[in-house]
Amino acid sequence: MANYFTGNKEYFPEIKKIAYEGPKSKNPMAFKYYDAEKSIAGKKMRDHLRFAIAYWHSFCGDGADPFGAATHIFPWNSSGDPVQNAINKADAAFEFISKIGAPYYAWHDRDIAPEGKDADDSAKILEKITDELKKRQDATGVKLLWGTANVFSNPRFMNGAATNPDFAVVAHAANQIQHAIDGTIKLGGEGYTFWGGREGYMSILNTDMKREKEHLAMILSISRDYARSKGFKGCFYIEPKPMEPTKHQYDFDSETVIGFLRAHGLDKDFKLNIEANHAELAGHDFVHELSVCVDNDMLGSVDANRGEPRNGWDTDQFPSSVYETTLAMCQILRMGGFKTGGLNFDAKIRRNSVDAEDLFIAHIGGMDTFAFGLEKAAAIAADGRLPDLLKKRYSSFDSGDGAKFEKGGFKLNELAALAKDYGKTGWTSGKQELYENILQEILLS
Ligand code: XLS
Ligand code: NI
Ligand code: NI
Numbered sequence: 001m002a003n004y005f006t007g008n009k010e011y012f013p014e015i016k017k018i019a020y021e022g023p024k025s026k027n028p029m030a031f032k033y034y035d036a037e038k039s040i041a042g043k044k045m046r047d048h049l050r051f052a053i054a055y056w057h058s059f060c061g062d063g064a065d066p067f068g069a070a071t072h073i074f075p076w077n078s079s080g081d082p083v084q085n086a087i088n089k090a091d092a093a094f095e096f097i098s099k100i101g102a103p104y105y106a107w108h109d110r111d112i113a114p115e116g117k118d119a120d121d122s123a124k125i126l127e128k129i130t131d132e133l134k135k136r137q138d139a140t141g142v143k144l145l146w147g148t149a150n151v152f153s154n155p156r157f158m159n160g161a162a163t164n165p166d167f168a169v170v171a172h173a174a175n176q177i178q179h180a181i182d183g184t185i186k187l188g189g190e191g192y193t194f195w196g197g198r199e200g201y202m203s204i205l206n207t208d209m210k211r212e213k214e215h216l217a218m219i220l221s222i223s224r225d226y227a228r229s230k231g232f233k234g235c236f237y238i239e240p241k242p243m244e245p246t247k248h249q250y251d252f253d254s255e256t257v258i259g260f261l262r263a264h265g266l267d268k269d270f271k272l273n274i275e276a277n278h279a280e281l282a283g284h285d286f287v288h289e290l291s292v293c294v295d296n297d298m299l300g301s302v303d304a305n306r307g308e309p310r311n312g313w314d315t316d317q318f319p320s321s322v323y324e325t326t327l328a329m330c331q332i333l334r335m336g337g338f339k340t341g342g343l344n345f346d347a348k349i350r351r352n353s354v355d356a357e358d359l360f361i362a363h364i365g366g367m368d369t370f371a372f373g374l375e376k377a378a379a380i381a382a383d384g385r386l387p388d389l390l391k392k393r394y395s396s397f398d399s400g401d402g403a404k405f406e407k408g409g410f411k412l413n414e415l416a417a418l419a420k421d422y423g424k425t426g427w428t429s430g431k432q433e434l435y436e437n438i439l440q441e442i443l444l445s
Contacts, residue, residue, distance in 0.1 A: 011075060011092040012356055017099050018364060028361055034371035036101060041378045043337065048329075048374055050342025051367055052104035052145040054303075055111040057316065057348035058359060059093045064351075071351050082114035086129050094136040100363050104145035106193075106344045109180040110153060119172065123179045130183040137187060145191060145342050146237065146273075146301065147184030149176040152197030152245070162219035163199045163212035163250070170215065177219070181227045184234075190340040191301060192227060193273055194220065195239035200246030213250055217264035224269050235340040236266075237273035237300045240289070242282040244314055253282040254292040261298075271300030275346055276324065277307035277314050287327040294335045301341025302328070304366060318347045318366040325373025326380070326443060333377050343370055376443055385438050389431065 021030035036046040063071035076088035090112070097105050113129035116122040137143065151161035151173045159165060161173035184192050199216055201207040224236060238261065240251045251257050254272055261267040272293050279289040286306075293299035306324065308315045319325055332338065349362045380386050396402045401418060404410060 009088070009091065011095050012099060012360075015099055015357060015360055018101055018360065029357065029364070031364060031371070032368050033375065034364075034367040040374055041333070041381070045371055045374060046103060048332075048337060049367070049370055050104060050145070050338050051102040051370075052106045052342050052344035053093070053097050053100070053102050053363070054344055054346045055093060055105060055107040057346065058096065059089050060111050061348045063354070068351075071354055072349075083125060083128070086113050086125075087132050090129065090132050090136055094140050094142060096359065097142050098140045100360060100367075102142070102363070102367075104143050104190075104342050104344070106145045106147070108148050108150035109176060109183065110150040112183075115154070119175045123175070126179050126183055130186050134187055144184065144187040144189040145344055146193045146234075147180050147187070147189045148193040148195065149173070149180035150197075151176050157198055160198045160200070160212065160246075162216045165208075165212075170219070174219065174222075177223050178226060181223065181230070181232065185227070185230055185232050190234045191237055191273075192223075192232070192234060193237045193239055193301075194223075195273075196241060196249045196251040198245055199251065200243075200249035202247050213260070216250060217260070217266070220266055220270070221264065224266065228269075235300050236270045237341070238270055239273040239275060239278070239303065240282070241275065241278040241314070244281065253279070253284060254289045254298070258292070258296050258298055267298070271298050271341075273301040273303060273341070273344075274299065275303035275305060276319065276328075277305050277316055277346075278303075280307040280309065281312070281314065285327075286324055287331060290328055290331040294331050297335075299331070299335055299341070301338065302332075302343050303346035304343040304370065305345065305347035316346060316348050318345065318349075318362045319369045320365060322369055322372050322376070322443060325370045326376040326439075327373075329370065329373040329377035330380060333374075333381060379442050379445075380439070383438075383442060386435060389435060389438075393430075 015029065019030055020035040021027055021032065023032045025032055034045060034049075036044065038045050040048060059074070059076070061072070062074065074089070074092070076092045077085050079085050079088060093105065109126055112133060113122075113126045116125050151157050156169055156172060157164070159169070162170060164170055164173070181192060201209065201212070220236075227236075238251055238257050240253050240257045241249050242252045243249055251260070254274065257272055258267070261270050274286070274289045274293060276286040279286045282289070290299060290302070304319050305316050306319050306321060308317065345363060345366050347362070347366060349358050353362070397406050405415065
């Protein structure tokens with residue numbers, strides 16, 4: 001067997017490397033749109049999209065929910081020894097990632113390695129497993145998009161990690177973060193993510209919000225300083241989410257996080273990791289969150305998934321709306337493409353998707369949906385009508401008094417004096433339907 005498999009067992013023996021067969025193919029195990037080598041606007045699809053596989057959903061999430069036990073029974077979990085299981089899981093993961101053809105993966109410390117009997121023991125196990133992952137990265141060429149610490153699952157974090165009112169827990173969080181950063185650096189990770197986890201509150205009555213947020217900023221600052229002192233050159237990401245598991249998460253949405261980073265002098269090292277489903281929970285469109293980040297030069301990476309608009313929680317489904325992915329790719333092209341980030345499938349197959357091939361089918365769909373979105377986003381730029389309409393809409397600021405206003409050339413009374421000269425103004429169509437029709441036309445062409 002080629003590179004797909006680095007241990008002594010093949011976990012997906014019936015499945016070969018997924019190939020591109022084109023839009024006419026009816027083969028469920030082939031790409032219809034994702035052609036890694038194809039050049040779009042001067043860059044290969046692979047380099048535009050930078051797909052990553054999320055270790056937690058794909059190799060750890062077992063389908064259990066509050067109403068029932070696990071339905072995904074993973075063969076790599078059967079040795080009886082948690083450390084051996086983690087090594088087997090690494091084999092399965094690298095076989096999957098290679099066969100699906102994703103250049104990257106992402107993890108939490110606790111996805112890749114089990115917790116030991118104390119902090120030191122956990123750190124040792126993590127070191128051993130990151131050594132194993134390094135061998136597999138070298139053998140397959142798969143790279144680490146980002147690492148992170150799971151400082152929300154262990155019951156000790158029930159009141160938060162960096163924002164825990166108990167200092168001893170904050171130290172535990174720091175311990176995990178330090179080792180997760182070490183592992184990320186060892187594996188050449190291009191980014192390091194902080195998703196808030198339980199950094200938020202359930203009741204204002206027992207919460208000193210100001211103090212908790214200051215503690216969060218302190219942990220982010222000293223984590224940054226530590227990683228930089230160890231030679232980490234990558235980007236740090238904050239992943240906004242408005243709620244779940246806490247009622248009010250501190251990293252509510254992009255605007256909130258950007259303000260927070262600026263307030264604490266963190267905006268030079270940190271960017272945002274935008275998740276589609278989190279945007280929806282915040283009452284925003286995915287493209288809104290991306291656009292806010294791009295406007296502020298703060299888009300780092302993307303957790304590619306989708307929500308269920310009629311549910312109020314993070315359903316983490318695989319992307320399937322070409323409308324959403326096209327608008328998303330327009331923003332990613334607008335910023336000139338990813339630098340350290342990529343499209344990480346923070347998405348899970350449904351509880352009742354229990355065949356081994358389902359994990360492949362889900363990723364094939366997600367990758368095709370984004371590849372299609374990329375093609376269409378490039379087509380929108382090449383077609384030019386939508387960007388032109390947008391430019392024209394603001395053209396009164398491109399010259400004359402409008403341009404003078406943008407440069408700060410008017411005091412309020414001077415600007416106010418111009419009102420009388422303009423007569424009946426404002427009767428300009430917003431042309432929303434025209435924009436929508438052009439978008440639709442390009443999507444369907
Ligand atoms: C949870 C988050 C989480 C982060 C990584 O809702 O999406 O999976 O991406 O901690
Ligand atoms: Ni996420
Ligand atoms: Ni999420």
